[in-house]
Amino acid sequence: MLVAAEASGDVLGAGLARALKSRLGDGVSFVGVGGPRMAEQGVASPFDIAELSIIGWLEGLRAYGLVKRRVADTVALAVAERPDAVVLIDSWGFTIRVAQAIRAALPGVPLIKYVGPQVWASRPGRAKTLAASVDHLLALHSFDAPWFERAGLPTTVVGSHALHIDMGSADGDRFRKQRGIAPDAPLLLVLPGSRPSEISRLTPVFEGAVARLKAAHPDLQVAVALAGTVAEDVTARLAAWPFRIHTVAEADKYDAMKACDVALAASGTVSTELALAGAPMVIAYRFGPVSYAIMKPFFTGKFATLFNVAADRMVAPELIQNDATPEKLAAAIGRLLTDRAAAADQIAAQTAALDQMGRTDRDPSEVAADAVLKVLSNHRSDAAR
Template identity: 45%
Template sequence: MSRHIVLVAAEASGDALGAEVIAALKAKAPNVRLSVIGGGAMSSAAASLPVRLDGLAVLGLVDGLKAFSRVKRLVREAAEAIARSAPDAVVLIDSWGFMWRLARELKLAGVKARRIKLIGPQVWATRPGRAKVLARWCDHLLCIHAFEQPYFERYGLATTVIGNPALGRGQEADGQAFSQAHGFHSGRRVVGLLPGSRPSEIRRTAPTLIKACEQVCGQRADVIVVCVLAPGVESEVRAMAATWTFPHILVSEEEKSSAFSAMEVALACSGTVTTELAAQGAAIVVGYRLGWITWAIARLFLMRSRFITLLNVAAGEEAAPEFVQTRFTPARTAEACLRLLDDPQALDAQRARQKRALEAMAGPGRPAAEIAAETILRLA
């Protein structure tokens, strides 16, 4: 009998990674049976279980409390659907708050499947107690950096380093072809706008990034803004874009890598996308804003790192400028962008810093999804 593996993702980034792992699983074990609870990318690659996690992505204490009853219900529904499908392994992708609860529900219900967490919480930056929680409810962690392993292994959780999935994406990207396809003339300066992938980010972070783009375009007539739409918030961003007066185009996720390759500078919400941008050579200006209650608690009790951007954490310095909370203003963000556009030496220096940070983040030298698939098949 072929092995049965269930993969679960609750956010767009997890859905994309899940689809990559599914492709690798199929390549290595064509007879493996795969089921998913996830978004469009995973659902198009494997059979879906009858649970929808749309709109589950929440961020921050207050947002989490508001969604708590829904999270509990979806955890129960997902656990019941998984138990009925009788898998050999369950792969829980990213989305800490939902996935640890699902792992706990599966274990307490006596589901025999191996519980494998794909990407762990960033305990090196905040809330180190999560490592102990994960070790209690999961059997194995697939982590993206070797420096993460000791945080989890001290509690007895086995780990495998797969590398950063973002570093293996978009190798075939062609920024010049993207610019030509969209009719940009040779003197056009392309500035990226990455406003976030969660509803809370669109509410809190996107408006400041958009105002910064207005200020940049107000001072540089040669700039065109390219906004890449994340699947989970596309309709919200399109509605906002209807009021933008600066030169811009909106592009879908399918054009993401080529769009990134065309960008000189990108104004980005902190997240996985910053690593993907750096891998394509775009100089990044990072912004982020949490709810005030969440921010106050994080600053007082939870945060362990000076930086929130993984590039900067890996570099041990501000490889890319980041503005958080009160420092995150349209004027500061626009000023950082304009400095890079106006000063070729500053642009080259930042790209060099970002490249060194990426080298520090480099994993085992093979695609992360391939290593993840091998480990999952070994454990299932």
């Protein structure tokens, strides 16, 4: 059983399912919760996971009733299907509740968490909570493991898929030619996120930043990436922007990353992708004001961006909450547009930080599949004794 509640988890679940099928062939079947990628691999979800894409404490409270119902639906599926193992992917608030409920309903089933909570950034006590709820953790980064192993949770570092994206076929020149953008024209790529709440909070701020940059750099070209889950919403919002925008579908995203001179991105995995593409960037994020006020005391980490965490310094500028203003964003982006030496230095530092994050030669899905099968094998051996 594979359970994912967000688009990023859907990708991880699909990769894991594919790797398990390559090892077990017709010997494996799947049940669970996921999105379109997992559905392609045979995981038929009983509900649309888009309704569970929730960020922020206040938003979580508002959606509590829905989340509770979907946890019950997921556990009911587990009880009906009685899987040999359950892998719970990312989405802490949802999957920890599912883990605890399945543990109570099916105490003999091994539970594996794929992606742990970012305890290095906030609420380190979650490591103990997870250790008491599941049997094994598949962690993305080497700096994750010690936090959970100290809590007694066996952990396998599988690596991050974002570090294994093949940018070899990405072509920035092709992107520019297809859209009539001159080779020497400055190009800003805007990536406003993949959650409805991110789009509603960030696109007005990003529009203000772009307007200031266009005023200072009239020849600036602007491209906006459309994540599949929010493409219609973003497209509708862009229609009101008073300047020309090149929209970027998912299939062209990496070409756009290669083509741009600088990127403005919502905090998230996309920052790693941009670093792999060699794009200097400015990172921004905004929570709901009440949620932020509640959450802020719990943040103990220095940075939000993973390669900044790995480098233990502000490699790429992060402008969070009240600092994420059009004025500050435009100033940070403008510096990278006009100071090419600063941009080059940031690109070099981003690349070095990717190595510190633990790039490996093996596909993380393959490592994760091996770890899942090992947990299942050990569980069966223990049960046979």
